[in-house]
Amino acid sequence: MNAVDDRHAHAAELLGAHPDFRVQRRLMPVTAFHEAAPLVPSRIGVAIDVETTGLNHDADRIIELAVQRFRFDARGRIIQVGTPRVWREDPAMPLDPRITMLTGLTEEALADQAIDEAAAVDILASAEIIVAHNAAFDRPFVDRRLPAVAGKPWVCSMAELDWLEVGFEGRALAHLVSQCGWFYEGHRAENDILALLYLLSHGLPDGETILAKLIACSEQPTWRVNAVDAPFDAKGRLKARGYRWDAALRFWWKSIGQGEADAERIWLLTDVYGGYGEPVFIPVTACERHR
DNA sequence: AGCCAAGCGCCTTCGTTTAC
């Protein structure tokens, strides 16, 4: 650090100590967030982000894919961060000017570019868990573009954590990261996965990292409950309890958490079926979630 | 734009109260 940087760092420290100001640090590439203890077992995760031509899984295409491997220990601490890999891809369709405004990517920048499928599949296949912010958006694009890894377990950093409960407001990636005291230029896939890694490594007052809480949520299997052949007069009770009507398959269904399965079965058998017929409980693991 | 979940406001409906 030279003398000018040193003076700036000092100024930032002073400003940050003032109650009326807050200092935010630019995210910088890192190789680890925690010291790896020797001989401690660890697992591999992959942070992923896609930029696309739009929001429609069926009609739109990936224009940028970024993945970054990381190694984490049993306490959800990121002890090693791999090299980020980023590919652009020509969507072979016109690019909405709004997408260029959002991502900075132009048709010229994408022309003749393509994802290195073998390399991308290799990285994703090595993951024990794939992490994305709003996985329900990214996963369908990735599953379709790289079907070889379509069955991997995914976890969503946006939806699977009760952010309010852990002291945050809102769920937008940049906003969450900002509340940890960091800033970055978003909507570029490579920056977004770095931001995600910073967020995952963030320590909460109770000593746990965001990643630890997220993994804990993700590992709990949840259930999809199909109230098949429920009597017609149970319609109102099912709706009141949060069930939704599947018009194509013609039954009421809802998703529930792990601990709720027994109570739900009892309620269904007594208040809906009354001795005739029974519901179908389908376990949902991280491999099926967010599809 | 597309999708999904949650929240909110408004309107309808129903029931109870009150006034004649």
Place this chain on the structure above:
DNA sequence: GTAAACGAAGGCGCTTGGCT
């Protein structure tokens, strides 16, 4: 006994927030 009026409750649709 009847009609109007008010209040609680439920349902529906609009809005909002996430992702590009």
